Every structure is written in structure tokens, then in C-alpha cells.
Amino acid sequence: MSTVADRPTDVTSSISGPAPSGGTGASRSVRRVLFWLTLLVLTVIFVAPLLWMVVTSFKNPSAAITSNAYSWIPNPFTGTSYKTLVTNGSFPVFRWFLNSLLAGLGNTILILIVDSMAAYALARLDFPGKKFIFGTIVGTIFIPSFVFLIPNFLIVSQLGWLDSLWAIIVPSAGGAFGVFFLRQFFSTLPRELEEAAVIDGANQWTVFTRVVIPLARPALATLAVLSFLTNWNDFLWPIYVLFTAPNLTLPAGLQNLQSAATTNYPLIMAGAVVASVPVLILFIIAQRQVIESVARSGLKG
Secondary structure, eight states, rough: OOOHHHHHHHOOOOOOTHHHHHHHHHHHHHHHHHHHHHEEEEHHOOOOHHHHHHHHHOOOOOOOTOTTTTTOOOOOOOHHHHHHHHHHHTOHHHHHHHHHHHHHHHHHHHHHHHHHHHHHHHHOOOTHHHHHHHHHHHHGGGGGGGHHHHHHHHHHHHHTTTTSTTTHHHTTTOHHHHHHHHHHHHSSOOOOHHHHHTTTOOOHHHHIIIIIIHHTTTHHHHHHHHHHHHHHHHOHHHHHHOSSSOOHHHHHGGGGGGSSSOOHOOOOOOOOHHHHHHHHHHHHHHHHHHHHHHHHHTTTT
């Protein structure tokens, strides 16, 4: 008798049970659609300027100035701007490209060496004034970069590095952000690995080079990408310390593509495309390491 009485309750629960589940499934579908629509909108926002840059670089310079400066279809489609970059001796774009590449690589290597050693000392070694030194280094991040223009210019001038790549490579080699970023990453590494290496007879330098550096590869790759991009895109400092056309870097040299009377948009966009290629290649190569670094390190103190 009790079994029969309980059956309506079971039937009611079985009927009413799937309703919340169906509502949850619908809300999840709506959230998924909104998520992908948001990603699509953001992709269009970020990709559209790049596509316009590439399309404009293939337009006819004279036509682009007059009628179709903002059209998305080159009419006519021509590679005149790229030919001008290659053949015009007044615009040594590929020399500027090589200068920027050498400066970016040299500066990145110096930053990785200097900042990794400083960050490891601040993360693992005990010495008087360590917290004060670290706080001072972090504090310099908040100082506007243009404040250092005149002091750095005077130092570079005294060293005889004006109008040379050394002026682009060396001054920013001890960046505060790199020390802060790597110090935070080193602090997350388990000390047991280093202690085990010490027990096996390794000294501090061996622990740093054989244990810590391999584990910090994602963080080093992230810092390398950020440092290279910062040096590659730098415009203000190179125009202060580089004077002759063959010694210019790419951002400083591209301003010479614009004449005083008219603006040759296809030629400027062609130079910008040349400048963007290494950046895109670098990101494609290092994106996995960058994502792993962000996922693992965090910014804990």
C-alpha cells in the first residue's frame, strides 16, 4: 500500500527533474554563443587594422592619395611600394631592418643575463638590505621613461656610443621589470630541488645554471619576447642617439618615408608590413612558452 502511495511522488519528481537541467543547458548555450561572439568582435577589432595595412601596401601610390585611400580592395593591385623599398637608395629599409634585428637580439640577450642573475639573488640569497634594494628596483618602474633621456644621452655620449647600435643595446639592459618578473617566478620554484642539488655537491652557480634556469625557461621566453618587442618598437630613444641614415633602426627610419608635402600611404604601409613580420614570427614561435609562463608564475610575493 505504501509502495503504491509513493509512486505519484516518484513520477512527479521524474517529470519535474529534467526541467532545471534543460534550463541550465539553454543558459550554457547562450553563454557559449555570447563568448564566441565576443571573441569574434575582438578578433575583428585587432585584425582589421593589420589587414588594412597589408591591403594599402599593395595600392597604387598616386591613386591611394586621391580616390581610394580608404578602400579595402587595391585598384589597381601593385607591388610598386615594395619595389621602391628595395631599389630606392634613399630608403635603406633592409639596412634599418638589420640594425633593428641586431639591436633587439643584443638587448634581449643582455637583459636575460643581467636580470636573471639579479632576480635569482633577490629571490634566493640572503644579504643585508635585500628588501630595500628590491623595493627601489620596483619603484623605478613607476618613473616615466622620458625622465632618463638626458642622463642616458650624457652617459652614451661620454662612452662614445652616439650614432651606433651600442646606444640602443646597452642602456636598457638592466630593466627593472625583468628583475621583478623573474624574481616573482623564481620565488614560486620549490627549494627542495635546489637543496637536493647542493646535497649532491653543486655550488650556487651550478644550481643557478643547471637547475633554476632550465625550470625558468617559460619565464625567460616571455621576458625575451617582451624585451625584443620593446626594443624593436622603440622610436623616441633611437631618434635621439642615431643621426645618419645607414645607422637608423626601423621605427626611426620609417619616418623618412613620409615627405613634407604629401603622405605616401602605400609606401609607409609597406614599410610597416616589413617591420611587422619578425614580430608575428616571434609570437608564433614563443606563444606556447608565454602562455605556460603566465599560467604557472602568477605574481605572488
